[in-house]
Amino acid sequence: MGQVLHGGATTTPAIRAAIQRSKAPLEELAARHRLNRNAVTKWRRAELSPRRADGPGPNHSWTKGFVERMNRTLKEATVQRYNYDTHRQLEDRLAGFLDAYNFARRLKTLRSLTP
Secondary structure (H helix, E strand, O other): OOOOOOOOOOOOHHHHHHHHHOOOOHHHHHHHHOOOHHHHHHHHHOOOOOOOOOOOOOOOHHHHHHHHHHHHHHHHHOOOOOOOOOHHHHHHHHHHHHHHHHHOOOEHHHOOEOO
16 A cells, blocks of 8 residues: 655655664765755654544644633633532533533534534
């Protein structure tokens, strides 16, 4: 099975792994693989782990902004707006807010209908 790379890709996972395992100097590796010295330095520092193809999860850097925004929305709607005597009151308010947020919002994909 062939490796599918984006248009500007100059390295494959095999080349990256070879760079990470090699003890050769940067200049020698750059010449051998026809890469810039900075690219060799970058791949030497990178982790030796395959990229996941199953999509983003909550621990990925490109989803962090969405998680932070949702956390701020929850905090503004609950903790910063009301005072609670017990933890149970906070849990009840949070559950009510999440239900309203998830099921009362009008969604573009549903032609402005609620779920």
